[in-house]
Amino acid sequence: xxxxxxxxxxxxxxxxxxxxxxxxxxxxxxxxxxxxxxxxxxxxxxxxxxxxxxxxxxxxxxxxxxxxxxxxxxxxxxxxxxxxxxxxxxxxxxxxxxxxxxxxxxxxxxxxxxxxxxxxxxxxxxxxxxxxxxxxxxxxxxxxxxxxxxxxxxxxxxxxxxxxxxxxxxxxxxxxxxxxxxxxxxxxxxxxxxxxxxxxxxxxxxxxxxxxxxxxxxxxxxxxxxxxxxxxxxxxxxxxxxxxxxxxxxxxxxxxxxxxxxxxxxxxxxxxxxxxxxxxxxxxxxxxxxxxxxxxxxxxxxxxxxxxxxxxxxxxxxxx
Amino acid sequence: xxxxxxxxxxxxxxxxxxxxxxxxxxxxxxxxxxxxxxxxxxxxxxxxxxxxxxxxxxxxxxxxxxxxxxxxxxxxxxxxxxxxxxxxxxxxxxxxxxxxxxxxxxxxxxxxxxxxxxxxxxxxxxxxxxxxxxxxxxxxxxxxxxxxxxxxxxxxxxxxxxxxxxxxxxxxxxxxxxxxxxxxxxxxxxxxxxxxxxxxxxxxxxxxxxxxxxxxxxxxxxxxxxxxxxxxxxxxxxxxxxxxxxxxxxxxxxxx
Ligand SMILES: Cc1cc2nc3c(=O)[nH]c(=O)nc-3n(C[C@H](O)[C@H](O)[C@H](O)COP(=O)(O)OP(=O)(O)OC[C@H]3O[C@@H](n4cnc5c(N)ncnc54)[C@H](O)[C@@H]3O)c2cc1C
Ligand SMILES: Nc1ncnc2c1ncn2[C@@H]1O[C@H](COP(=O)(O)O)[C@@H](O)[C@H]1O
Numbered sequence: 001x002x003x004x005x006x007x008x009x010x011x012x013x014x015x016x017x018x019x020x021x022x023x024x025x026x027x028x029x030x031x032x033x034x035x036x037x038x039x040x041x042x043x044x045x046x047x048x049x050x051x052x053x054x055x056x057x058x059x060x061x062x063x064x065x066x067x068x069x070x071x072x073x074x075x076x077x078x079x080x081x082x083x084x085x086x087x088x089x090x091x092x093x094x095x096x097x098x099x100x101x102x103x104x105x106x107x108x109x110x111x112x113x114x115x116x117x118x119x120x121x122x123x124x125x126x127x128x129x130x131x132x133x134x135x136x137x138x139x140x141x142x143x144x145x146x147x148x149x150x151x152x153x154x155x156x157x158x159x160x161x162x163x164x165x166x167x168x169x170x171x172x173x174x175x176x177x178x179x180x181x182x183x184x185x186x187x188x189x190x191x192x193x194x195x196x197x198x199x200x201x202x203x204x205x206x207x208x209x210x211x212x213x214x215x216x217x218x219x220x221x222x223x224x225x226x227x228x229x230x231x232x233x234x235x236x237x238x239x240x241x242x243x244x245x246x247x248x249x250x251x252x253x254x255x256x257x258x259x260x261x262x263x264x265x266x267x268x269x270x271x272x273x274x275x276x277x278x279x280x281x282x283x284x285x286x287x288x289x290x291x292x293x294x295x296x297x298x299x300x301x302x303x304x305x306x307x308x309x310x311x312x313x314x315x316x317x318x319x320x
Numbered sequence: 321x322x323x324x325x326x327x328x329x330x331x332x333x334x335x336x337x338x339x340x341x342x343x344x345x346x347x348x349x350x351x352x353x354x355x356x357x358x359x360x361x362x363x364x365x366x367x368x369x370x371x372x373x374x375x376x377x378x379x380x381x382x383x384x385x386x387x388x389x390x391x392x393x394x395x396x397x398x399x400x401x402x403x404x405x406x407x408x409x410x411x412x413x414x415x416x417x418x419x420x421x422x423x424x425x426x427x428x429x430x431x432x433x434x435x436x437x438x439x440x441x442x443x444x445x446x447x448x449x450x451x452x453x454x455x456x457x458x459x460x461x462x463x464x465x466x467x468x469x470x471x472x473x474x475x476x477x478x479x480x481x482x483x484x485x486x487x488x489x490x491x492x493x494x495x496x497x498x499x500x501x502x503x504x505x506x507x508x509x510x511x512x513x514x515x516x517x518x519x520x521x522x523x524x525x526x527x528x529x530x531x532x533x534x535x536x537x538x539x540x541x542x543x544x545x546x547x548x549x550x551x552x553x554x555x556x557x558x559x560x561x562x563x564x565x566x567x568x569x570x571x572x573x574x575x576x
Contacts, residue, residue, distance in 0.1 A: 038437070070487060072459060096463055096480065103450025106416055108538035112538035113415055113444045120460065129547060135342070136545050143538030150447070181459035182492075184479075201575050225576055238500045244465075244481055250444065252501075259573050261566075280573055282566055293555050298569050302558025308561035315576055318473075318567055 002123045003087040006036045008050055009095050015041030018093025020053045020158035027054030039074045040066035061170040069179045071100035077172035079108040089123055092150045099286040102148050112141050118155050132167030132269025153254040189243055196229045202257045204231035204248055206305055208264020212241035217308040224315040233271050251275035264304045267292025321372040321432040325365040326379055326395050328356045329386030330442040343541035344412055352386055356394040359504035360497045362394045364467050365435045372469055375400035377429045383420055391547035395515035396507035402520035402558035403429055409525050414537040419451035424528035432491040440496050460494040467533050474475055
């Protein structure tokens, strides 16, 4: 019987949705014994949600040490739990804190760690997509247990099972030498509108907008549609037109809205991996050869600066 | 402060990547460069060393031709010396093997700060620096978009999903820098000339005191298949009707 664990990121007292997706997948595996590990303020409260999604056991601690001192305490607590309970496989979501913990845990357990996984065909094989998700690679995971695998967001749907978890308190020894790194401030950007990952419509802009000031055309279209979020390519994030939190792609967010509108975006593979699973893709680009057209349901060859205001007007008109 | 910067050679990021019969990404005999992501690391390292009066050692592991090119670039930007780890035994290394080898090389070079990229452009595993930090037994300040030294304590702005955090740790420490954290300097002609005279230490696995068991990869590619292709959609020229066609699709999707 395979023991599968999910490391659930609870930064800021909220469970990362990736953990719920991974629990949904794990509980579908025949004979799997599924548990979650949640460390940091809010962990015990999170246990209920984790249980609802398939964790039979949740190893939890609300100790602020896991939040205040970054990944070292969590990696060492996880190692102590691993030694005690011997899981075969630990699944992580692709978040910054989880990446930090997984990387460190690998050094402590000497086991294999695979990143960017997209599926789990068996408990010792994981899949990843390469070359802009045009190829799927099956990777056999060898070496000692527990195998460690980090999954891209939205690799599986998150569905509640209606279960409930047995909560086991974690009392790990965390020495002072593990508390050298510390967080001293948090800065949150003001968020308006729906979250990029959850929005039904995403309107994204790229370098084809020509100038930072033209991003407002994207915002105006999103506002006219309603329930729409705005996204961006790395090219315009790196140029400082919009904050990093807007970035869609390999090193940004993964989105799967009902409609994705790509404006002035060439369609580099690193952008495509973050949005190609969208239900419908609309692209506006002045270059008929732009790779984005290969995955678009509706491609429009034309000038974005001209079409955007017309489209915003048209949407307003139809919504009355 | 003595800074070790990890620098990787990657196949040309703009080019079409090639895979060999062994399912490994081709890294030999291909065009490429120092990973563009690592240029930010080199720049951050030079700034730290300049303000604290230390020097930068650049460490690269990989096939000789590429690793040499990556190291040369960093030396021409201003790094003082290089360490190149090239060994046929390391072909096909996975993240753990690479971390062990780099940890041994970094320890051998001596460091106050180790700087790496957030993720490599070709492999984008993005966990190597944390594994390295744990092997070295030091804290890590990851996803830095701004780095500062305050009397031996490194203070960074750490990129988060919704903004940034300020985090700090005393040296010795591992830092990963995001793309865009700084503006990497261009090598000057003088820098390029000087780079040719700078020492580059060539080491093998046994020089680093690692056993063969340390270099056994734990992941093997079993199959590579084409992903299901999406049916091609319709592409139209904007003749003034594009806005209306797009609005039709939005209505069909029931989002307006
Ligand atoms: C390791 C790594 C990770 C990366 N991660 C990401 C990531 O997460 N997300 C991401 O997006 N990118 C990522 N990139 C960058 C990616 O490779 C591309 O460089 C980037 O996506 C290009 O952005 P763009 O489409 O805005 O710009 P460009 O490629 O410059 O495209 C601009 C497009 O606009 C069109 N255009 C110009 N004028 C107009 C007009 N008036 N009207 C309509 N169209 C017009 C042009 O025809 C062109 O196709 C990554 C790269 C690397 C190496
Ligand atoms: N072979 C290597 N040689 C030198 N540095 C490396 C090597 N592999 C990875 N790195 C460093 O580790 C970072 C993250 O790599 P990765 O975890 O492989 O995505 C890179 O940006 C480099 O700074």
